Amino acid sequence: MNFLPSECDTGIVFRRIDLNPAVEIPAEAMLIQEAYMCSNLVKNKVKIGTVEHVMSAIAGLGIDNLIIEIDAPEIPIMDGSAGPFIYLLLQGELTEQAEAKKFIKIKKEIHVQTDDKTASFRPFDGFELNFTIDFDHPAFDKKYQSTSILFSTENFVEQVSEARTFGFVKDLELLQANNLALGANLDNAIGLDEHGVVNEGGLRFSDEFVRHKILDAIGDLYLLGHQIIAKFDAFKSGHALNNKLLRAVEADADSYEIVTFCNQESCPIKYVPLS
Numbered sequence: 001m002n003f004l005p006s007e008c009d010t011g012i013v014f015r016r017i018d019l020n021p022a023v024e025i026p027a028e029a030m031l032i033q034e035a036y037m038c039s040n041l042v043k044n045k046v047k048i049g050t051v052e053h054v055m056s057a058i059a060g061l062g063i064d065n066l067i068i069e070i071d072a073p074e075i076p077i078m079d080g081s082a083g084p085f086i087y088l089l090l091q092g093e094l095t096e097q098a099e100a101k102k103f104i105k106i107k108k109e110i111h112v113q114t115d116d117k118t119a120s121f122r123p124f125d126g127f128e129l130n131f132t133i134d135f136d137h138p139a140f141d142k143k144y145q146s147t148s149i150l151f152s153t154e155n156f157v158e159q160v161s162e163a164r165t166f167g168f169v170k171d172l173e174l175l176q177a178n179n180l181a182l183g184a185n186l187d188n189a190i191g192l193d194e195h196g197v198v199n200e201g202g203l204r205f206s207d208e209f210v211r212h213k214i215l216d217a218i219g220d221l222y223l224l225g226h227q228i229i230a231k232f233d234a235f236k237s238g239h240a241l242n243n244k245l246l247r248a249v250e251a252d253a254d255s256y257e258i259v260t261f262c263n264q265e266s267c268p269i270k271y272v273p274l275s
Contacts (some may be wrong), residue, residue, distance in 0.1 A: 049074035052064035056219030057085035080164035100260035106230035124231035144207035163211035166190035
């Protein structure tokens with residue numbers, strides 16, 4: 001996988017270089033056609049899978065324009081978090097471009113629901129994420145199933161980026177029979193048996209499970225094309241419902257506006273240069 005610079009207003013574009021000719025797939029919400037356990041972009045039957053973790057890292061660093069070359073139909077899982085992508089992106093030079101950074105400002109509440117799962121945007125001066133999961137399992141302490149983050153580069157890197165994906169050992173055989181989680185192991189996910197976490201090192205955070213759900217949401221929501229200015233509230237939401245929320249926004253032109261700011265001080269979302 002290669003990260004390459006791109007021109008202003010070109011957005012995030014994945015380029016499948018294993019195909020001849022190479023196929024470019026823009027990171028757009030409307031191209032999500034498969035969202036079971038991960039977010040997959042599909043254009044003209046060409047797929048790039050599991051984009052949420054790298055998209056989360058890109059959003060966390062405030063990157064607007066980028067080409068991602070990949071020689072496979074899926075983004076590497078790395079350690080199951082966004083941390084390795086943060087590290088890789090920072091090996092390059094983040095450059096300020098000539099155009100003003102664009103934001104999508106939510107102007108009214110947008111709500112979607114599937115069964116008992118919900119996700120919504122509300123107007124807010126910044127980007128706040130509030131997430132609740134609901135698992136009846138010994139590893140999921142009730143007091144650690146909800147969390148909130150006020151999004152900024154610093155908060156994302158320190159509080160969210162290292163949170164890993166997780167799964168149940170009992171489900172692995174079924175998933176792999178359906179061509180999913182084929183490379184899953186304890187180096188790239190938190191494994192759970194009937195008693196608790198099986199990883200030797202345990203959890204990185206007491207609430208790592210719900211923090212990872214926020215990590216996923218940040219990546220999924222960045223598929224709207226720009227950083228969102230809003231309050232995001234979710235209960236048991238996943239990739240499919242996150243995408244449903246974006247589609248609801250795109251379907252209602254009165255629900256948002258594109259805004260810019262003359263300087264960092266006036267911007268309600270704080271981006272801190274990292275090295």
